[in-house]
Amino acid sequence: MSLKAISSKDAAALDKDLMEVGGWSLDQLMELAGLSVAQAVWKVHPLSAGKNILVVCGPGNNGGDGLVAARHLAHFGYKPSVYYPKQGKNELYQRLRIQLENLSVQFITDFPTALQGTDFLVDSIFGFSFGGPLRDPFGEIVSQIESANVPVLSVDAPSSWDIQSGPPKEGPGARFMPSSLISLTAPKPCVQFYKGRHFIGGRFLTKGIADRYGLDLPAYEGVEQVLEVGVDAEGKL
């Protein structure tokens, strides 16, 4: 299956369209995005592979998607914990945190120890709006993740990667290749440098919006909120 990529600029415009003329709230979009992330975890890392999931959240909407995913993972029977070193100011993030605390999800502070003890990691640090470079403490965090022997699902893009040109030439993230990636709404151009299982999520795209941005409508199956997409023989999505 081939899916066209969307640039960082167009992805931002698309989100704005959805909210300003499409009738969507950020709460709704994030709910469906986060649910698709949790369903991707279920596919690549079933409960039998270990229930401890460490969700690393950045300060923006990618981190918010991770918070929603952590909630659904808790409902699915996992034991998620969250590392959220720079909590964003949006009141939605605060509410998502309360929801998690009411499910007894731990917000950890000792990242190296949590990383050693987890079965799986969700990288929801940065998404399509990442413009680099990595600021503290995220450079150190990405270095630790890429050195750890833990399977990783990155949300929207591997954190530290340039959305257009992929992995940095050197420094944190230069060797970062998550075992799984979930692109939200549409793949980002950097996905051409990615090798691993690739999913698409965010089942809210309409034909009108897809046409406006030259995107494909993913062929989701049944009631699934996530779809695994492959890479073709030429390495293109």
Add this chain to the structure above:
Amino acid sequence: MSLKAISSKDAAALDKDLMEVGGWSLDQLMELAGLSVAQAVWKVHPLSAGKNILVVCGPGNNGGDGLVAARHLAHFGYKPSVYYPKQGKNELYQRLRIQLENLSVQFITDFPTALQGTDFLVDSIFGFSFGGPLRDPFGEIVSQIESANVPVLSVDAPSSWDIQSGPPKEGPGARFMPSSLISLTAPKPCVQFYKGRHFIGGRFLTKGIADRYGLDLPAYEGVEQVLEVGVDAEGKL
């Protein structure tokens, strides 16, 4: 499986708790409730049984759940249409309507004709806050639904039924027995008068809230947002 029922008063207090102290927005709760309704339709009426689904929406949150369900049904491959004779004022309902219009979902006005042409009907007219009696035009609508030979999924409660004491003794709804029912969060007391397939949805209940209201946590499976629950030998849930 046995699930305790929640009174109308407690269901209202529970919703208030979720939003005032639980960190939830109505957008989030309605998104998950509506998604569970759409998943229940998928279980009782797969695409192969006919794609035309008529979603009848009341003026309040039950109608809002129906609007969200209609959107997910469109994404699942159905051809939903919506009958929404008294649109509520909440801006969320207006946004949900815009989302549906962007998916080319029809808002119909000729209910009798639509009822004749549909394969399935979702009754999201009234839920746990219904206090009766049925006001125009809903008495006539319920009469037409109960006379039609169309399978129906009722959302939260069969519309016209008293939440505590069940079907009215006479008039519209006295003979109304939908083929399926989805209770949101927890069954309502009137479910004891119900015969048919019964589902529970709204996978956001925490143990803390369940304990506070003396409810059971439904044992949802996998990533499902809906669970079919049975009736025991004594007719109790």
